[in-house]
Amino acid sequence: MSLKNKIVMLACICALMSALLVGGISYYRIEAIVLDASVETLAGETRLLAQRFKFSYDQLKSDVQVLSQTPPIQGIARSTRNDGIDPQDGSSTRIWRDRLATIFSSMLATRQDYFQIRYIGVGDGGRELVRTNRTASGIEIVADGELQQKGNEPYFQGGLETLQNSVRFSEVSYNKERGTLDSTLVPTARVVMPVFDEEGTIFGMIVINAHYSEMLRRAFEEISPKENTFVLNNSGDYMEYTSNGTIGRFQFHDDYSAPPPLFVDKVLHTDLDEETFSSGSDVSYFVRLNIDPDNPDAFLGVVVRVPYQELMRSTFQARRDSLVGGGLLVLGCFAGSLVMARRFTAPLNKLTAEIKHSQGHKKLENLPLKRGDEIGDLARAFDQKTRELAANEAKLTAIVDNTVDGLFTTDANGTIETFNRACEGIFGYRAEDVIGRKVTLLMPALYLGGPEGGVRPAQTKAERDVEGCRKDASVFPLDLSMSKINIGDRIIHSGIVRDISERKRMEIMKDEFISTVNHELRTPLTSIQGSLGLLLALSGDKGDDKTRKLLKLSYDSCQRLSRLVNDILDMEKIAAGKLDYQLEVVEVCQLVADIVERQQSFSEKYGVDCVLRFDVAEAYVNLDQDRFDQALVNLLSNAAKFSEPGERVVVRVAMNPNSDVAVSVCDCGSGIPEAFRTKIFGKFAQADGSATRMKGGSGLGLNITKKIIEAFDGTVTFQSEEGVGSTFTFTLPACPPNKMRA
Structure with a gap:
């Protein structure tokens, strides 16, 4: 990509990033503000809707309180306790019941959601005293023989626990008649108010049964919400009103027709009176209203759910406007940057053309060296680097031509490209005689035909001995180091040769x-x-x-x-790879014990006692017994020679955490000096020449020991502290007793 295009792209990217940054910040600020305002508006609407639904409960409460104040309520109580005659006005119990039935009928006629009003006595198992029903044919006053006992009903038991002048709302349930569910499965909300006689003793209770789903449906029809609205209670019963005016089926908590919305469970488990619920596509607001002061758990909840897209419509419009403005800004920057980029890059194009037409490392004559801007700085820097490169090339040529080793390079096909003076002395050819010819002229066996028609090294090692051929056809040994170099799309091979006839x-x-x-x-x-x-x-x-x-x-x-x-x-032999090993699976503990016993006389010569310690009963290793004997004897003799008379050398056989066999020799000698520890396994390594002469030794024992143990796939390590002693350890891989190593 040209510099001009990069300038244009940079300007466009800057404009785009600026537009995105400013637009993004603005959008998120607007989104937060609009969301807060929209949620607050939604909260206000939800509160108003909740008040309307609570109104139905308030009306139930008001109606039952009004009924409790009517004269027949206490008249029935007085006449019942006085042999059927009211002592105040002489009215009989029958007359008072008829009057109360008329009042109940009048209320049923005005309240379309009520379908049953009853006056239930406490005596006789909670028998109904007066009952009126709404039926398909009209309002019915139930005859005395059809009255039922309701003493076992939950709402009756709750009424007994209700304080005087208080009311209780029961849980919504299906209506029952004579102890069984009504076949119509009417979801029923009941309000209960206990009735106390003039002596303060509970006599009975007034119960109003309301058709719960119809009560909610009528409230929905009156307010006609604009958004999806849900009404639910503390039991999980709910009804939905959609924004298109459809009222859904009442969903009873024990008989859902479909899984309820997720927020139903959240509402039932929250203690907040108001809360916002958000999903990927909707925002819902919940308002809780208590319907029974004596029962804090009884509540009516309203949830209004609005699609997020609708709630944030103004925000999305602002985002679209920002995108359009950002696009126009980018287009404007593109046009302006294109014009300016052409003006900025014209001098650079001229400088590039001058460099392209130059040859080698000669000084460029037409560079704009006198310009005072960055282009002038670039031209002067390039001119300086050209001079330095020419000087470095001359220096490198002089170094290559005068190096002691022969240096040459070939292309991928083995054609010689460079040939220094040392090569001329080694092979007897002049550079101009071999450049352009195949390298097999100098080393016939070096290259073979490759699978792609080129040539490649006959051996895979980078350094090796080959045979060279001089100009006089004489053959001599060469030390050759080859390396492959990638230069751009070219592959060249560089070689360093040395005449090793003397070696x-x-x-x-x-x-x-x-x-x-x-x-x-x-x-x-x-x-x-x-x-x-x-x-x-x-x-x-x-x-x-x-x-x-x-x-x-x-x-x-x-x-x-x-x-x-x-x-x-x-x-x-080790260096030439000619040291033979007769490997076999051997029990190490017994082998070590035999070696120590044979070496005991040597230890006694120095007044040292060898002690055996076995941490395992037996261990098997694949090794050559004679060579292992040689390696262990080297350690035992060193430990004996460098220990003081009367000291002990401890030989231990154990298993390390990796389940390898560890054979260690520990002495209490003078220890190994810190400066000598890195060279201890070297050839002819001796920490102190005078001590070695007194003790005896060639300085080869530890080197040979290390090579032998490594031939068994093992390792040799040591720990030492000056003035305390040293411990040398063989670590060898364990193997099963019957398994021979391949």
């Missing part, structure tokens, strides 16, 4: 020396050691002390020299 000659001499040591030195040394041992044995106590001392010194020196020769030969 090969030295290796041959070393091999001949090792062979001489093995055949010409070790054999006579063994004979000398045997002869000295025989002389020591024959001298017994007959020879003088000086003679025995010289023989003993000679014999010990032969042993040290023999160990040194054997260690050197082992090192060479």
Whole structure:
């Protein structure tokens, strides 16, 4: 993408981000304000609707209180307690009942939601004294023989607990007749008011049965809410009015026709009188009104639910206006930035053309070096870097041409591209003779045909020995280091070569020396050691002390020299990969015990006692017994030599947390100096030359020990503290007794 396009894009992005930032902040501020205002308006509407529904309960309460004050109520109580005759005016109980039935009928005629009014006595199991019903054919006064006992009904029991001059609203339930549900399944709301006689004793109660669903439906029809409105009570019964004027079916809490809205459960479990419920698509407001002061749990709730889109219509309009304004702003910025970008980039285009037409690292003549702006700074910086690059190239060429090692490069197909002076001396060719020709001219066996028609290294190692071919056709050994370099879309191979004819000659001499040591030195040394041992044995106590001392010194020196020769030969075998291992599954505890027992005489020579400790009864490891013996003896001899007389060397066999076998040798010697710990496993490593000469040793034992243990897939570690002692540990993988390692 060009700089001009980047400037245009940057301007557009800045304009877009500014528009989004400002519009977003404005939108969210407006959204919060509008939402708060809308919710407050919704709350006001819900409160008004709730008052209308509560009005129905207030009317029930008022009507039952009015009925309790009518003369027949107390007249029936007086006449019943005086053998059927009211002592005040002589009216009989029958006359008072007829009068009360007439009053009940009149109220049923004016209250369309009431379908039953009763005066129930406390005596005779709560028998009805007066009852009027609304039927399909009109208002009916129930005959005495049809009156029922209601003493077991929950609302009757609640009426007995109600205080004088107080009323109680029962839970909404289906109406019952003679103890069974009415087949019409009328949801009934009951208001109960107890009646006390002139002596303050409860005599009965007035009960008004209202058709609950019709009462709610009539209230909905009167107020006709504009939004979806729900009326529910503390039992979970509810009825819905939709915004299109449809009144839903009354939903009884024990007989829902469909799962209730989620807010029903929230309303039943909240203690708040007013609360807002939000979902992804709606906002609902709930208002709770208590309908019975004596029963705080009895409430009537109204929920108004408004679609979020409708509630936030003005906010969405503001968002659309912001988007349109932001789009116009971006378009304006695009046009303006396009014009300005062309003016800004014209000098850069001219500078680019000048650079493109330049060749090599020559000085550019037409750069705008005198400009005082950023373009002038760029031109001057480029001119300076061009000069520095030319100088660095000359320096690099001089370094490459004068390096001791031969340096050359080829392309992906093996064609030589560069050839320094050292290469000329190694191969006898001049650079111009080989550049452009295949590298197989110099190293015939280096490259093979690749699967894609090119060439690739015949070996996968980056460094290796190959055979070179000089101009005179003579073949000689080379040390070659190759590396692959990606330069843009090109792949080149760089090589460093060194004539190793002298090194090969030295290796041959070393091999001949090792062979001489093995055949010409070790054999006579063994004979000398045997002869000295025989002389020591024959001298017994007959020879003088000086003679025995010289023989003993000679014999010990032969042993040290023999160990040194054997260690050197082992090192060479390990380095050449020729040290053979006869691996087998071995029980380590018994093997360690045997080795320590054989080494006990050597320890006693230094006045040191070897102690065995087994933390496991048995453990099996795949190893070569003879080589393990050699490794452990190296540690035991070191521990004995560097311990003070009278000290103990502890040999322990245990299992570590990873279920590997750990064999450790712990001494109480002088410890390993801090500066020497990183070199302790090196060849000919000795912390203190004078101490080594006194104790004896070649400095190869720990190196050989480490190589042997690693051949068994194990590790060697140590812990040491100067003046306290050292602990060396072999950690070897355990294996089942019957499983041989592959």
